[in-house]
Structure formats: structure tokens, C-alpha cells
Amino acid sequence: MTQFVVKPGVKNLHHEGEKLITTHCCYCGMQCGMHIRVNEKTGKVVGVEPRYDWPVTMGKMCPKGVTAYQTVDHPERITKPLIKKNGEFVESSWTEALDLIEKNFKGLQEKYGKDALSVFGGVSMTNEKCYLVGKYARVGLGTRYVDYNGRFCMSSAAGGFMKTLGVDRGSTLPWPELEHTDCFFMAGSNTAECHPTSIQWLWRARDKGAKMIVADPRETPTARIADVHLDLKAGTDSALANGMMHLLIKEGYVDHEYVEKRCNNYEELKQAVEEFTPEHTSEITGISIEKLVKAAHIFGRSPRSVVMFARGVEQQSKGVDNVCLYTSMALLRGQIGKFASGVATFTGQGNGQGGREHGQKADALPGYRKIDNPEHVEYVSNVWGIDPSEMPKAGVSAYEMFDEIQAGRIRAMHVICSNPAVSAPNNHYIWDGFKKLDFMVVSDFFLSETAEFADVVLPATTWAEDEGTTTNLEGRVIRIRKVKDPIGESKTDWEIMKLIAERMGKGKYFNYNDVPEIFEEFRLASKGGKADYYGITYDRIEKEDGVFWPCPSEDHPGTPTMFKESFGTPDGKANLAAVQWQEPDETPTKEFPHTLTTGRVVFHYLSGTQTRRTQFLMEKCPEPYVEMHPALASQYSIQDGEEVYLETRRGSMTVKARITKAIREDTVFIPYHWGKELSVNKLTNPALDPTSRMPEFKVCAVKLRKA
Template identity: 45%
Template sequence: MQCSIHVSEDPTARTARAHPGSAGRGKVCAKGIHAPEHTGHHERILFPFLRDGEQVRLVEWEEALCTAAGLIRRTIAQYGPSAVGVYGGGSLTNEAAYLLGKFARVAIRTPNVDYNGRYCMSSAAAAQNLVLGLDRGLTAPLTDIARCAWIWVFGSNLAECQPTLVQYLLEAKAQGATIVVVDPRRTRTADLATEHLAIRPRGDLAFVNALCREIIYNGWFDRDYVERRTSGFCELAAHLEPWTAEAVEGITGIQSERIRELSRAFAQAPSAFILTARGVEQRPDGVETVIACLNLALLTGRVGQEPSGFGCVTGQMNGQGVREHGLKADQLPGYRLIDDPVARAHIASVWNINPGDIPSRGLTAYEMFEAIHRGEIRALFVMASNPVTSSPHAARVREAFAKLDALIAVDLFPTDTTRLAHVVLPAASFLEQEGTLTNLEGRVTYRPQVRELPRHVREDWRILCDLAERLGAGRYFSYTSPEEIFAELARASAGGKADYSGIDYPLLKSGEGVYWPCPSRGHPGTPRPFSERFFTPDGRARLMSVGTWEVFVTHQERPWMLTTGRVVEHYLTGVQTRRTTRLVERVPHAFLEMHPDDALELGVADGERVEVISDVGSVVLPVRRSSRLRRRTVFVPMHWEGGENVNRIVPAILHKISKIPNFKSIPVTIRKCKEEGEPC
């Protein structure tokens, strides 16, 4: 590296022993406490049904499956297999996700398969693949967080989005750790931190670049680690030269002197963990911001050195596992790239097909919906997701779905998506089907079936097998249990980056889960995959130069900045939590949170309605005043359908690499509504 740079026993422990396989160590949040209630809700879909216009008809499974298969076959015959899209969800088990990807590529032979994690984890995944060579939620176990002296939390509200993980922050804090939360809102997570930095929206990338610059130019970086384990240092140092603390002060709202102080304190901390989440990832510069955070971790030697680490907090129950085994447009099981001839040959041998029969990479989530408008996709199969509500520019997505010749949906409840479907198949709840999950640590765990299936409901894997049979591909889907599917998944993953080949059901049932890669029976698993080398050709992590000043240009016509997110009572589009009595009682409707001074300026009180207008639409919501936001920044939770759906005003601006939409920094105009009952 030659370049010119001057330079007594606590109850938590008892709980952990009682629940050794749980990331939350037996703790549950409000959603977990009430989780079983929705499975018995009176609105649950318990029979297959067909829809023809406004007419809905309950049918037996045979008719429903034959109708669905007929619609798919007709589409393929008229337009080819790529005219069928397949869309899954991050709540699927590993077995169901693996099978859905195989179903798309073998039974239908379409390249167009993706899942709702595209809206959630794709920026983090892209960044980690570019820098570390591997997308792994956390680079070390959660327990390492509790042992760290310094913890950065960028754009994550753990206390409301993943409450059971807060215990690791509290344990670290009790031992004297410094916890710094970077977020435009003062969230419940910020309340427990040592310090909250109320950064301006879109300022994170500039802030992290400034931290990195201070660390390099003051000689606070870990020189030995950087020389041995990374590449690109000189290029990064040159790129960061203009990103001074003074230069970014106006962009971030954080004083230059404080930036310097934080840089030095963090670099000199004996151990540290950096956590990122949707606040910095669901943006036009989401991939670049995560890369900058990885630069920060690598410059200070935090990745692969116990107990330090880096992690992107997963947003869905099986968000990690689903993206590992072929439910992304560019991937095959085991984190293999679909365009890799060696990968295609291996998967084809497991599936007993010709490598040439596996389609190439296809369209990502929102790209499929635009393809519907163009007439390129004519049929869509949706399992365990509600994209009509969760997608940006929701009105345009609804219009697309209404154009489909065939929409087949598998779900527990009526949703904005199932209400447009021609065939609806009733899904089993999480209590009613067994399978495996992979958490953000990369730890594979077993989840048993604990409740009998309702009479006319089938498990996800069985629905796929039954439908594949009626599509003429039954010989490739002749499974009798989730365990049998997992065994094939393990074989398919063998030799891949996410290698499960040493894992089986007996092992998972007998212990606390296994960290992948686990390439052989008897292998202990890999809780810290980067201890010796990174998953790049030369084994080195790549320090990468990211960030341009253009991204920080202010939108003059729409002076407010809207950000969206979760509240602790609800989850995703609220399909399940809005059918849970206690949770609905606490937060029954969507709302707009704004600073009291901004509310005063607009002349609105709590509960009064305002119209929020973006470049693609508007939504009317009641106001909640809160001094927890910066001025000119507003927040709306994302858990409601219909007229309360904030995604109606989120433009479909996709990151060029990850294809993740921008849900976190939308310029808007806000105006007070007239009297109750009158339009705004």
C-alpha cells in the first residue's frame, strides 16, 4: 500500500438457554405475543375460489388447480413462457422458496421470477456482494454485538422493527458501549442510544464518506488489516479527499467538529459493530451508502475480527433464506448466479434437466409490472405477498394487475392483490406447516408444524407440487414432505456460497441451528465466514469509491421530504396484523407525523387532515405532531391498503444496480384540507 497519505445471573441468560435456537432468545414483541390470533380470523380464506368480473365462486381444489394450470398453459401457448411472471415473499420457508424458484424455471420455464425482498434487502445484498463477495446479513453472530465497545446504527429503528434484537444493544450499553443512532427521526431506538444524530434526509452517504476521510487522513485506520485484507485503498483515499467534514456539514446537518470527534472515537474503539437497515438502503443511493458503511468497517478492521462486525438487519421473517435459493431474478440455489455455466450445469444435474432448459436472468419485481403494461407479461403467479399495496406507484401497479389475462394468488386473507385475482388459493399459516428458516446471522433453524391444517387449506409446497403436476411437470415435483425438499435443496446448494449440504432435519431438530456455509456432515457451521478470507477471487475485500455531489440537490418545487417505515404494532402491508385485535386497537389507521412547528405553520392540529402530494399522486391522512422529526421531514407508516396506502405517492425510481425503489426520500408538497367531508 504505497500512496501519499499523511497521516449474579441475569434472567436474559436463563431465557437464552431455554431458547438456544432463537435470535430473540425466547423474547417476543407485541406482534409475536398476538401472532396466533389472526390465523382464526373470520376473514381468512379457507376455500379456493375463482373470480370472473364481480362474480366469485367457491370451488374444489381440483377445479381451482386445473383452472390455474389452464390459464398458465394458454399464456405459454400464445405468448411463450416468459409471458408468465412468478412473485414470492420473504415469509416463505426455505423449502417453499426453493420450490417456487424451481417451479418458475422448470414447470413454467420463465426467467421472470423475483420476490418482495427486492424492495427490502437488495441494496444491502448488492453492496455486500460487491465488497465482500458474499451477501450475508451479519458477518458475525448477534451475540458479538453485545460484546462491542461501539455500535453504529444507520437508518434502523430496531426497537419498533425488530424489537427482540434490542436486547443485544442494551447488553452492550450496560457494559459501557457507545451506541450512535443516525436517523432523521428520533425513534425509540434513538431513545436508548448514547447519542442520536438527527441527520438530514439523504445525508448518510456524505456523512459516512466524511468519517472515512477523517480516519484515513488522520492515520486512524488499521494499516495492517487494510494492507493484508483489502484492495483499493489508494483509490478510495484519493476519492475521499474532497469529502471533508466542513464540506458535508451543510448536507448532513452535523457539525464538522462533531464529525471529527466521532471519527476518532470510533476508530480507536477496541471493538465495534456497524448496523444498517432500510433507512439508508431504500434510496437512490442505497447501494452506495451501504458500500460506504462497509468501507468504514474495513478501514478500521471490523470485519472478520471477533467480536466486531458489520450487518444489514433483515426486514422479513425469512428474508435471508429466501434470497439464497433461487427466488431472485439472477440467482440459482446456493447463491449461484444464473448466468454461470458451471452453476447451471450443477443445478440441472440436481433437477434432472438439461442446463439449456434453465432460463437466463429475468426481470426484477417492479420491472415485471412495467412489462405487464407493455403486454410482455400476461399472467402472474403470486405467493405470500401483496405487491399491489407494497410496490411504489401503487396506482400504476394496480392498473397493471387489472390488465393481466391471468392472476393467480396464494394467500391467507383478501388483499389488494387477491381482489384482482382470477384464481385464489388458500394458504397455510406459519403454525400449520413445518419447514426451515434462515435468520440474519445465516443460521438455519427448524420450525415445526404445531397446528392442524384447516380442512380445505394446503401447505405452500403441496400447492406448488399439485400445480406442477397439472402443468405436466409432476415428475420433477414428486415430494412427500418438506424434509425431502430440504434434502434436495441441500444437494442443490452444495459447492455454492450458501452451502447447506452438511445440514439435514435431524441435525436441526437436535440443536440450536447451523450457520452456513456447512459443506459436509459433521462440519460445525460458519458463524464468522470472513475470519480468514473474503469471498472474492483474491480473498480481499474491495474498498470502493462511492458518492457524487449531485445526489444532494434539493427539490425546489416540493420542499418537504417524506420517509416511510414501520410502527411496532404492524408488519409489512398489515395483512395479518390488521386482523389482530389488540394491534389494531393501538394503531387503527395510517397517519402523517410532522414537527409541531411545521404543523403550526400549516395551521393543522392533531387529527386534522392534510393532503400529501408527490409527482405521482396524493394521499389524505390525519396529522400527528411530533418533535421527534427534523423540520420539513414527515413520516408515514406503510401498513395500510386502499386510500391509506402511502405507496400511492412513492414514485417508481429504482436503483440502477439493486432495482430497489426509493421509499425513504420522496419530495412532497403538503396542504391542509378543508372542512371535514370536503375534498382537499
């Protein structure tokens, strides 16, 4: 356990009778640096201090990070295993719970085969745990059915970056360089609320004259500070990006030397965007011609620019196309691989980057290897000590696992650090799937909406009760440190997986005594892959304040800036995207005349399992609401604060109106942090991107009326 020593000039206060333990926030991909205050006598977590010398956030924290410590000793923590008997949960011993899991897992596999079991993982865990989820599913349980909640978060960014750049790393540059950027083109990201500690870098750049362009259907706090707000119709990002590239080519802003030397498909792209004149682009997107032209001139004339995007772009059935096209904008300008320039996506979950690289995706193995590549399978099998023939084939994506449940092919599920009962689209289908399972296990530290469906709930630890590494939104691998011992009888996720693997007769493959042992195996498993962590050690992370992957050897400096010389494609060149715009899966009709989109608010995180149990955050935002333009509200005689009934083809809900001019007249917005009857994902569309299998959370047709 590392104790922070206050350095000269550092502003942190050292409280008498307390120790400060250095770690990082458990929430978004910023992974803000912090020191947890622990009472030396009681061992209780009592507060937090921002870490001013952490180079990414420099002492900044958001309301969630400031209160994150309050979940550690929360009175609603699960402290003993729970078994459902006669429809009610009762506390049990670990032995009884594991006996029941062993009996059901083995019995179901004997009756239906190995693939009767499934694992649904999450990326709010350390790299070590995320790595182990894939191994646990494939070796411990022997099933091909494993996927994770990042499928609802980062998968379109991953798919787009792999297609264009050949490597999926969320940011091609380190965050402190943003201060020196001349132009930010931000699409589908309300950074000021969703990643608020990033805003300081934008303001520093603005103080030096940088410009901001924001594409969003809402005039968010981020859009309000932009030089140009491109208020596009939800679901028209591909048309906008094509229109921007049309203007970049027409106005002579293409870096032809860079494109010729480092990119493929320029002529194909040029032909594809030819029809996307400002007039045509304006007709599709609803953005004025004047704004489009102004944005193109600002972006095209900026010596250093960064194209940034988040879930608004990615959570669409054409999300990969969107990412490919926005990335191509940066490539046309010759920006990727240069100082203070490039492309970046705002990682939603704390380990959204590392958690998708090391094997809990349905088709992936550690190091971003592919499970359909025999050489990759052979390498990882050798690390794990199994015969390559024992490696299960690829499974299906997170949402599609529920199709397999409905079809009777998946009979049991172990959900680890995830809450798909809230976070998945088309909630009723998910809830029905849980009810159809023969047996369900959930590992969590609160009784989440998903855990309520389980037959067994295993008490897991919070981030402050374990150690390991995570990878922040830059691609910087950092340390999470244990702050206190686990509460009650709770155990870490890796210990839980180890215990169940032992019960399944696979204990020899999970013979770990501590997290560093898992990390050493994980390093080796990633060696030689696209996401190579082999050269990263705990000592290096400590000394260097994090190490950027890829880092293939211990004498390698790491890679803060990606693609300086070549891209990760077979020929070393980036692939420009020649992709036509396609309409969203659902567009407004006479019956469903408006568009619904969803997103975050600053006071809550994802499914709200943690933040809805934090008093301060709930006081600030106690319930969801529907944001609508005054003109739309007047059509239905709706006043601010009145209840509104909304319905899509999948479900309905009632929430209060929040009337604002900061949204398009044809669009309504609802935040998604609540469950059950207050879950907007009862309404959202499960149409999947053909590459990433990302559902279309951000666009669906809706009707509404005064409740």
C-alpha cells in the first residue's frame, strides 16, 4: 500500500490522524488523480484530496470524483453472499453459494454443453480483472459466450480506428498537448459535463487563440463555448463529416504531401464526398450553409487541430462509419502523428480503453489478438497452458447474447461489474431474458437492478479495496492502489473468478496469490499484440506517472504520440473512408414524429448504481427529465415541470419536462442514469452497427403528449 508524501509546493492538506493514499478516480476515462484520506485508527475512508501533480488533470475533479469515496463504506453495500429463496434474497456462506453455483453450472453444461454458460463483463475494473474475465470464461468455464458492457460504450470507436488507423487507441496524443492545439472539432461529446476535467486544457488553448467547433443536436454547456455550433439532426454525422471533407478538398485545405505518402483511398474518398456540397449537407443535417462553411475554414486553416468525439457519434447503427469519416477529416489535414494534433475519443468508463484490449470481447484475445487467427490462438493458449484446440470459438456481442438466451442456447449467465438491466437498449427484452435463464450469478457491491434478477449475488469489492492497473483515455497505463481491506465478507472480482474456476475443476489455471502475479501473466499474454503492454511494469508506472502503450520492452519509452512514422495497417498507411451517409434505422414518421436522443449529466455515471446512492449527487439531479424546445412543448401545451408521456416502438415512460431553447425543435433528450420505470433504455433502439455491434442508443423515433 503506497502512502503519499506531501511534496514542497503541493497544495494537499495532510490531516492529523489520517494518511493519504495515492490512486485514481473510479469513474470515467479521465481517471483523475486523487489521494484518498483514511483514518489511521479505524481504517475508514473519510475523504479525498485532488492530486495537483497528476499531469492529466492537475488537481481538477468533478462532483462524482469528489464524492466517489462515499460508496466504499456505504450502508447499502452487499457484505455477504445472497441466495434467492422463494423469491427473496437471504444471506448465506461462501461455501453454500459456491456449492449452488458449482451444481448449476456443471449440471447445465452436462445437459446442454459447455456453451450453456455465459459471462457478461465490464470495464469499470482493472486491466488485470478484465484480462481474467476472458480467461475465466474460456478456460474456467469453457464457454465461447463472453462479452462486456464496453459494447455499449466504446466499440464503434474501436471498430473505426481499426479500419482507418489499424490500431485502436482512443487518443493519438497525450492530453497535456491539447493546450497547444489551434482548433478542436468536437462531435457528439458534451465534454463540459461528461469529462469536465478535460475542459481546462481547452480553456488553456482558447487563451492562446484556439478555436472550437462543436457538432451536437443540443446546445450543451460544451456547445455554448464554441466558435461554431453545428446543430445537426441526430443521426446525420456521416453526412456532416462528408460535407466537411468536401469543403476541405474544394477550398484547398488538404495536406496532399501527407495524404500521398501516408494514406490510401484518397481518390475514392474524393469521389464519395463530391455530392456533399454545402447545400446538400445542409439539407440532410439541418445545419445552415453559413455554419458549415465557417467551420470548414476554421478547421482547414488551423496548423494544429484535434478531432474529438464520444458516444453521440459512436452509439449509432452507423457508428463505425461516423468514426471512420471523422478520423479521415484529421487525416486529410495531415494531423495524426504530430504534436498537439490528431484524433481522440472520450472514453466513457474508467477502463474503457484497457478493458477492451485484453480478451473479454466476444472475438478478441489479450493484446488485441483475434480469436479467429490460429497464430493468435496458439500464442495465448501457450501462455495459459492449454491446447489450442481447447480455445472456444468466437461468441456474440453483448446484446446478441440475449438473443441466444431467448433461443435457449444460453442457459446461465455470470454478470461481473455491469448493470445491463439499465444500460442495455430495449430494456424489456433484457429483463425477459434474465427471467428465462435457468440460473444467474451477479458479482457486485450493490444490489443493482441486474442483481435483483439473480439467483446468487456475490459481494464484490469497490475500486478502493483492491489494486491493479487501468488505462486512461490517452492510452496511459496507471496504478490503482488498495486503500482499505474489503468490507464484510466481500471479495475481489479476481478472487471470485478464481474460486468458481476451482469449483469447475480448472483451478490450476488460476493459481494466483495476488494481483502482481496476474499482471505478470497479463503482460506476457499481450506481448507482440497490437496492444502490447509487455514493457510496462509497476515500477515504471510509479516512476514515470504512467506508461503509454504500445510498450514492447522494458527499455522502450512507451508511445505517448501514436503513428509518428506509420500506421498499424499491413502497408503502414491509413485508410481514408469513402462512406456514404445512410439514414438511422428509425426516422420520424406520422405516428412517431420526433427524435429521441440520450446522454449523461454531470452528477451521474452510467447506470447510476453508485451515483444514485450518493446523497449530494441525488440532491443535484434526483430524477430523469425530458429536455425539449419551447416550440415543441407548445404544440402539446406542455409547461416546464409538467409530466410528459413518451412512447417508442419498444416501450413508454413518463418524466417531467425541462423546456429549453438549447435543443433542436425536432429532438428530445433524456439522461439514462436511472433504472426500472425511469429507464430511458426501455425506449431505445437495439439496431446494431454491422461492425461494432453497437446499439443505436442515440437515435430513435418517438411520440409524446402531456401526461
